[in-house]
Amino acid sequence: MAKKITLIGAGLTGPLLATYLANRGYTVDIYERRSDMRNTSINAGRSINLALSVRGIHALKEVGLFEKIDPMTIAMKGRMIHDLDGTTHLQRYGQKPEEVIYSVSRAKLNMELMTLAEETGKVNIHFNQKCIGMDLDEKMLSFFDKKSDNEKEIPFDLVMGVDGSASAVRDAMISKGNFNFEFKPLGHGYKELTIPPGENGDFQWEPNALHIWPRGLFMLIALPNIDRSFTCTLFFPMEGAVSFESVQKGKDIEGLFHEQFPDAFDLLPHIVDQFQQNPIGHLGSVYCDPWHVENKAVLLGDAAHAVVPFFGQGMNASFQDCSVLNNLMIKYPDNWEIILSEFSKQHVPNGHAIADMAVENYLEMRDHVNNPRYKKRRELELKMECMFPEKFTPRYSMVSFHQIPYANVYARGEEQYQLLDAILDKYELDDVNETIARNFIG
Ligand SMILES: Cc1cc2nc3c(=O)[nH]c(=O)nc-3n(C[C@H](O)[C@H](O)[C@H](O)COP(=O)(O)OP(=O)(O)OC[C@H]3O[C@@H](n4cnc5c(N)ncnc54)[C@H](O)[C@@H]3O)c2cc1C
Incomplete structure (x- = not known):
């Protein structure tokens, strides 16, 4: 097979994957439907951020980009919970x-990932090219060229779909058959809002935390930006009595923020304008299996496993995909038949596991964090980790601070959950010591 690979999508996963491929000697063409964001001025008032953790950092280190990204990051050491009365903990x-x-x-x-990919000298990014179809038998891709307003066809040897949750590559793979696919909508959407720096130019809240306003059915979160603003995201039902459908008028928007998020309401300028102008994002999980077709096509990133954002893992999981594929490329040089089938075999269960855990974490964040039983369980799991560091690691830590495959994390997390509940059913938290805990851990 020619050492040329075609990627669809230059979002977060595409350029990282292209860099790994280039480092293995392949030349790569990436087709991206948007224009080059490096030539477009980004609206300074809206800075959108993501939580990066160990899986993503590991991949960025492997391609040599982390040192450059590190100074642009802000460490968040925990969840800062904002209660209704304004107290925080x-x-x-x-x-x-x-x-x-x-x-x-x-x-x-x-932008850094795109530049890094181009700097390899082996990656070409073609912007304004929307993939509109793929013929897997003829190995032909169809594009709409937004610059010339024309459709065109381009042949490929091996195509990698990194075109996000509504993947056109995946659609073509589904139509070929022998492919399980399910999209599970969450029923809740999101809206991003900005809190600018204060009058003194500084952060208006503690910057080294991810702020959460858990309100049962919905929640607001805020992450710090290096320009000292915060990006808030309201996660809210799409329909129902309290929902994006029912809260649209100025007075209802003000009422919602005033009642539910009073401390944020005071700092959110032009809340009604922001709320009415910023779009509603839809959320859902993608489950598909396998992620490849023969040695012709493969999906990575959100195209393979879009997950809801409540574990902060979508991008981290996508970056880990690239690292996993890279290891298979090292193990089976140029043998794409085996590389791709092993990739699906080993990694699809991990995609499904993080999709499930991310949905569960929505309940934890918007509701359970203030529940007394949750707090006791959390305290006990930290105690258990200190007593048995080799045997017990909290699920959040396994996901965010380790590289344990997500499917193993899910299974181990379930066992640990049962164990914590069994201990708490029998003992008061303060009474649990190593001897008692050992009886349960075995
Ligand atoms: C509100 C929100 C918060 C999130 N927070 C976090 C977080 O804190 N931590 C985390 O790890 N993850 C987070 N995520 C998830 C993260 O954004 C995704 O997992 C990540 O962007 C996946 O990267 P990707 O490249 O696979 O897809 P995308 O980033 O969606 O990129 C896909 C690219 O393909 C292009 N494309 C699409 N269709 C075509 C086509 N037909 N032809 C050509 N090009 C096409 C798109 O223009 C885009 O550039 C969050 C997601 C959301 C929605």
């Missing part, structure tokens, strides 16, 4: 100083 993510996650600008990271 921090729930740490981990027990060790290095157990933090990092807020990073999506646009800056994406």
Whole structure:
């Protein structure tokens, strides 16, 4: 097979994957439907950020980009919970100083990844090219060229679909058959809002935390940006009595924020305008299996496993995909038949597991974090980790601070959950010591 690979999509996953491929000697063409964001001025008032953790950092280190990204990140050591009466309290993510996650600008990271890929000298990014179809038998891709307003066809040897949750490559793979696909809508959407720096130019809240306003059926979160603003995201039902459908008028928007998020309401300028002008994003999970067709096509990133954003893992999981594929490329040089089938075999269960865990974490974040039983369970799991560091690692830590495959994390997390509940059913938290716990852990 010619050492040329075609990628669809230059979002977060595409350029990273292209860099790995270039480093293995392949030349890569990426086709991206948008224009080059490096030539477009980004609206300074809206900075969108993401939480980066160990899986993503590992991949960025493998391609040599982390050192450049590191100064653009802000460490977040835990969840800062904002109660209705305005009091705040921090729930740490981990027990060790290095157990933090990092807020990073999506646009800056994406631009750095594109430049890094191009700097290999083996990657060409073609912008304004929307993939509109793929013929797997003829190995032909169809594009709409937004610059010339024309459709065109381009042959390929091997195509990698990194074109996000509504993947055109995946659609073509589905139509070929022998492919399981399910999209599970969450029923809740999101809206991003900005809190600018204060009058003194500084952050208006503690910057080294991910802020959460858990309100049962919905929640607001806020992540810090390096320009000292915060990006808030309201996660809210799409329909129903309290929902994006029912809250649209100025007075209802003000009422919602005033009642539910009073401390944020005071700092959100022009809340009605922001709310009415910013789009509603839809959320859902993609489950598909396998992720490849013969040695012709493969999906990575959101195209393979879009997940809801409540574990902060979509991008991290996507970056880990690239690292996993890279390891298979090293193990089976140029043998794409085996590389791709092993990729699906080994990694699809991990995509499904993080999709499930991410949905579960929505309930945890919007509701359980203030529940007394949750708090006791959390305290006990931290205690267990100190007593049995080799045997017990909290699920959040396994996901965010380790590289344990997600499917193993899910299974181990379930067992640990049962164990914590069994202990708490029998003992008061303060009474649990190593001897008692050992009886349960075995
Ligand atoms: C509100 C929100 C918050 C999130 N927060 C986090 C977080 O904190 N941490 C985290 O790890 N993840 C987070 N994520 C998930 C993360 O954004 C995604 O997992 C990540 O962007 C996946 O990268 P991707 O390249 O696979 O897809 P995308 O980033 O969606 O990129 C796909 C690219 O393909 C292009 N494309 C699409 N269709 C075509 C086509 N037909 N032809 C050509 N090009 C095409 C698109 O223009 C785009 O550039 C969040 C997601 C959301 C919605």
